[in-house]
Amino acid sequence: MTGTVPDAxxxxxxxARLQAEEPRLSAIQAGLLAAASLGIAHDSRTFARHxxxxxxxxxRELNALAERGDRLSIETRDARTMRTHYILPGKT
Structure with a gap:
């Protein structure tokens, strides 16, 4: 986790808002986007653990979302651990 404890x-x-705006997002996909947006997690292992x-x-959900190309981008992948770091468009 980065910084403070997130507000659940x-x-x-x-x-819920992301899923309402885009019903084809799964709960995990919306969670990945929300976690990145709120600074909770920017990699797959941290998200999974939290x-x-x-x-x-x-x-699986991260890769499906990244394939669409419009909601997030894969930054790096660790070949050994499979930890995948991702960013939202316009974020660095």
């Missing part, structure tokens, strides 16, 4: 209500509200999800499941 704020995170869940943003996930939410208690299997890393393989997070990777």
């Amino acid at each position: 209500e704020q995170f869940l509200t943003l996930v 939410l208690g999800l299997a890393h393989a499941l997070v990777l």
Whole structure:
């Protein structure tokens, strides 16, 4: 986690809003976007750990979202651990 403890209500509200705006987003995909936006997580392992999800499941959803190319971009992948760092468009 980066910095402060995230506000769970704020995170869940943003996930719900993202899914309402774009119904084809899965809950995990919306969560990945919300986590990046709120500074909670910018990599797959951190996101999986914070939410208690299997890393393989997070990777599948992250890759599906990245393939669309409009919501987030893959920055780097660690070949050994499969940790995948991602960013939102316009963020550095």
